[in-house]
Amino acid sequence: MSDKPVKKKRVNVRRPDVMAKVQAEVEAHYRSEVVDLVKARGNQLTIGNTTVRLAQKFGFCYGVERAIDLAYASRRVFPDNNIYLIGEIIHNQEVNAQLQKMNIVSLPWKELTDDYDRLTEDDVVIVPAFGAPVSYVEKIQEQGAQIVDTTCGDVMKVWRRVKSYAKDGITSIIHGKAGHEETRATASHALGPEKNGQYLLVLTLADVAVLTDYLINGGSKEEFMTYFSGKTSDGFDPETHLEFVGVANQTTMLKSETEEIQGLVGKAIRERDGNTDKFKVFDTICGATQERQDALFGMLKRPMDVLLVVGGYNSSNTSHLVEIGEKELPSFFINSADCLKSLETIVHFDLHQQEEVECSYGGILNREEPVVIGVTAGASCPNNLIEDTIVRAFELRGISRDQVLAC
Ligand code: SF4
Numbered sequence: 001m002s003d004k005p006v007k008k009k010r011v012n013v014r015r016p017d018v019m020a021k022v023q024a025e026v027e028a029h030y031r032s033e034v035v036d037l038v039k040a041r042g043n044q045l046t047i048g049n050t051t052v053r054l055a056q057k058f059g060f061c062y063g064v065e066r067a068i069d070l071a072y073a074s075r076r077v078f079p080d081n082n083i084y085l086i087g088e089i090i091h092n093q094e095v096n097a098q099l100q101k102m103n104i105v106s107l108p109w110k111e112l113t114d115d116y117d118r119l120t121e122d123d124v125v126i127v128p129a130f131g132a133p134v135s136y137v138e139k140i141q142e143q144g145a146q147i148v149d150t151t152c153g154d155v156m157k158v159w160r161r162v163k164s165y166a167k168d169g170i171t172s173i174i175h176g177k178a179g180h181e182e183t184r185a186t187a188s189h190a191l192g193p194e195k196n197g198q199y200l201l202v203l204t205l206a207d208v209a210v211l212t213d214y215l216i217n218g219g220s221k222e223e224f225m226t227y228f229s230g231k232t233s234d235g236f237d238p239e240t241h242l243e244f245v246g247v248a249n250q251t252t253m254l255k256s257e258t259e260e261i262q263g264l265v266g267k268a269i270r271e272r273d274g275n276t277d278k279f280k281v282f283d284t285i286c287g288a289t290q291e292r293q294d295a296l297f298g299m300l301k302r303p304m305d306v307l308l309v310v311g312g313y314n315s316s317n318t319s320h321l322v323e324i325g326e327k328e329l330p331s332f333f334i335n336s337a338d339c340l341k342s343l344e345t346i347v348h349f350d351l352h353q354q355e356e357v358e359c360s361y362g363g364i365l366n367r368e369e370p371v372v373i374g375v376t377a378g379a380s381c382p383n384n385l386i387e388d389t390i391v392r393a394f395e396l397r398g399i400s401r402d403q404v405l406a407c
Pocket residue numbers: 061062063064129130152153154155251252286287288289317379
């Protein structure tokens with residue numbers, strides 16, 4: 001008989017007595033008086049010649065709120081146990097730092113290190129909102145540690161879809177970022193329960209062009225595999241595994257891009273087979289991502305001078321808000337109010353250079369005439385960080401926090 005501990009069930013920390021305390025704690029950490037005030041004023045506040053306009057939907061989504069609640073609840077339910085977290089609970093420095101203060105220790109998420117070998121039955125491991133690869137959860141269960149699973153229901157919906165593809169012998173074409181936690185987890189589920197499913201990850205339209213060209217014209221298998229190195233399941237063979245494909249996507253992608261990719265792959269299959277019998281598609285963009293993108297499109301219908309998008313630089317849904325904004329006006333991806341250095345200078349994450357850079361606003365903020373500053377935030381950004389940004393923007397224009405609150 002194995003001397004490994006018996007697998008433990010996932011723990012439910014959502015006890016009514018605990019949740020009441022947790023909600024008060026979470027509110028104290030992340031609520032914002034200023035954001036509440038701007039919302040109460042119809043999401044727009046004008047003081048003197050400065051207007052700050054907030055998107056109709058921004059910031060924390062239901063999945064993130066739930067994950068944070070469960071992480072806080074874990075500490076209350078297990079006050080004396082070691083509590084670990086696979087990687088980050090969400091893509092936000094402030095929230096992750098808060099969990100560290102609660103002595104919730106982050107474990108590596110890019111590989112199963114020997115930290116996982118040292119887990120015991122007394123330990124608790126939190127699975128983050130974007131989920132974790134199947135092998136990680138199995139390893140934790142083998143160690144007998146207790147699991148608090150905060151995986152968002154919308155992510156699990158994608159998993160169900162790719163698992164059903166695997167069951168039916170359909171290869172999953174996953175539109176997502178290969179290095180993103182959610183896509184890594186989804187890819188592991190695309191192998192299916194028998195671990196014999198197949199997947200291919202695509203991110204850009206250039207990736208899709210390579211895929212559709214191969215679907216229609218065939219070509220060099222070696223070149224195809226070199227191009228998609230690290231983005232396929234083990235044993236993937238384009239000659240056999242592209243016969244029947246199903247598209248799914250990371251929940252936080254740009255909807256228009258995902259739709260374009262779905263259309264292109266479907267069109268290629270039709271061109272190859274004369275029909276789309278061997279093509280399946282399932283839009284798995286989550287409601288919260290969709291709402292934030294739609295709210296930004298709505299906001300962009302009215303003139304603004306600049307857009308500030310607040311969120312963690314590794315946040316996928318936030319980066320797509322920046323992509324939408326920068327097509328229309330100067331848009332800056334900032335992770336805190338500290339990025340607003342002065343009336344002339346801003347530090348922001350440049351999506352094209354993929355690094356944080358310092359640059360000029362181009363004279364947008366330091367002029368006498370009225371200025372409209374748009375603000376939105378990704379699904380992992382708490383309201384207190386949005387408040388700091390609003391207040392800092394007003395302060396740069398000579399308006400104090402007290403003046404904002406007095407409105
Ligand atoms: S962004 Fe969407 S999928 Fe991700 S946690 Fe929020 S609701 Fe869930």
